[in-house]
Amino acid sequence: MKMSKLNKLNLSLSKLGFGAMRLPHKDGAIDQEQVNSMVKYAFDNGINYFDTAYVYNKGGSEIALGIALKQLNREDFFVADKLPLWTANSAEYFDRVFNKSLERLQTDYIDFYLMHALDREVYENMLKYDAINWAIQKKKEGKIKYLGFSIHDDYDFLLEVLKQYDWDFAQIQFNYLDLEDNPGEKGYLELLKRDIPIIIMEPLKGGLLSDIPDNIAAPFRELDGSNVSYAFRWLAEKQGIVTVLSGMSNMQQLEQNIEVFKDIQPLSDEEHKAILKVEENIKSSQKVKCTGCAYCMPCPFGVEIPGIFKAWNTKSMNISSNWISGTDIDYESAQKCVECGQCMIHCPQHIQIPEMLQKLISEKS
Numbered sequence: 597m598k599m600s601k602l603n604k605l606n607l608s609l610s611k612l613g614f615g616a617m618r619l620p621h622k623d624g625a626i627d628q629e630q631v632n633s634m635v636k637y638a639f640d641n642g643i644n645y646f647d648t649a650y651v652y653n654k655g656g657s658e659i660a661l662g663i664a665l666k667q668l669n670r671e672d673f674f675v676a677d678k679l680p681l682w683t684a685n686s687a688e689y690f691d692r693v694f695n696k697s698l699e700r701l702q703t704d705y706i707d708f709y710l711m712h713a714l715d716r717e718v719y720e721n722m723l724k725y726d727a728i729n730w731a732i733q734k735k736k737e738g739k740i741k742y743l744g745f746s747i748h749d750d751y752d753f754l755l756e757v758l759k760q761y762d763w764d765f766a767q768i769q770f771n772y773l774d775l776e777d778n779p780g781e782k783g784y785l786e787l788l789k790r791d792i793p794i795i796i797m798e799p800l801k802g803g804l805l806s807d808i809p810d811n812i813a814a815p816f817r818e819l820d821g822s823n824v825s826y827a828f829r830w831l832a833e834k835q836g837i838v839t840v841l842s843g844m845s846n847m848q849q850l851e852q853n854i855e856v857f858k859d860i861q862p863l864s865d866e867e868h869k870a871i872l873k874v875e876e877n878i879k880s881s882q883k884v885k886c887t888g889c890a891y892c893m894p895c896p897f898g899v900e901i902p903g904i905f906k907a908w909n910t911k912s913m914n915i916s917s918n919w920i921s922g923t924d925i926d927y928e929s930a931q932k933c934v935e936c937g938q939c940m941i942h943c944p945q946h947i948q949i950p951e952m953l954q955k956l957i958s959e960k961s
């Protein structure tokens with residue numbers, strides 16, 4: 597496994613991180629047995645960074661990861677967890693949530709703790725309830741080792757967040773399709789300039805950069821590598837990026853990801869050109885920039901938002917091919933939208949969800 601040396605923090609992190617946002621399920625629940633095997637396999641193959649959040653799977657991710665990590669010595673790995681600020685309503689809330697995370701993870705401390713999914717609205721709560729000073733106190737107590745944030749907003753907002761604290765690290769969404777915003781390439785370069793270690797989320801844009809239909813990924817097919825390997829290698833060669841998180845959903849995916857990071861090589865000029873071409877192909881065929889994160893769910897009116905958007909994108913990206921699986925758009929579900937706007941508050945991609953649903957429906961008729 598390729599490792600990243602963080603001289604600033606005097607640590608060595610695996611270049612590939614284990615994302616516990618999309619853990620495997622069986623009979624409607626997290627498949628603990630498989631999670632245990634995956635965590636052990638990941639660790640045995642050099643992964644030492646495990647990322648979860650208080651809200652993932654309504655706490656199920658922390659619990660499953662906590663059980664699986666019990667197989668390892670606590671000093672041998674790093675666990676990252678996140679404080680959901682959008683539901684904060686008092687200063688005591690932070691202690692309550694944090695203690696619950698410790699309990700679920702069966703640990704006394706969290707190595708990397710993040711202000712979760714900062715955007716302008718969430719940020720208001722962070723300031724209102726003085727979350728940073730609360731976290732600084734936890735650092736003093738040794739309960740948090742390193743303090744950072746994850747962000748889903750633009751470059752100007754990133755600058756505002758950077759004024760608030762001398763952050764130990766930052767987590768951003770970045771991949772060859774997300775260059776322009778959230779906070780995009782400018783955001784990445786800003787963090788690099790400030791020597792803030794960078795953790796990457798959504799390197800595959802919710803799986804989109806892995807499941808690229810052949811007609812769109814044709815430039816890759818003329819070369820050697822897989823879709824996944826190009827997305828990872830594009831990131832891994834960038835300075836300042838210490839760990840690339842990948843949401844691990846099954847053992848096969850984990851093995852595939854580890855294989856890429858075992859001996860990751862810089863991209864050739866030809867490979868860079870192929871990535872640019874695939875990026876253009878995707879952008880010209882995609883309908884909506886949904887990553888499938890499901891932060892917008894549940895919709896109180898029963899609209900299956902991520903599934904609908906996934907099917908819409910899949911269908912549009914395959915318009916000229918025979919590849920049809922996953923393209924059944926649930927129009928009936930889309931029609932249940934009453935445009936209440938509740939889902940949009942939580943969408944890190946700032947998608948105008950009801951507007952897009954209307955567009956989808958109008959395209960059908």
Ligand code: SF4
Nearest residue numbers: 895933934936937939
């Ligand atoms: S705007 Fe539509 S999709 Fe979003 S929560 Fe309201 S009803 Fe559901």
Ligand code: SF4
Nearest residue numbers: 886887889890892943
């Ligand atoms: S619409 Fe937004 S919040 Fe919902 S799944 Fe897509 S990206 Fe996530």
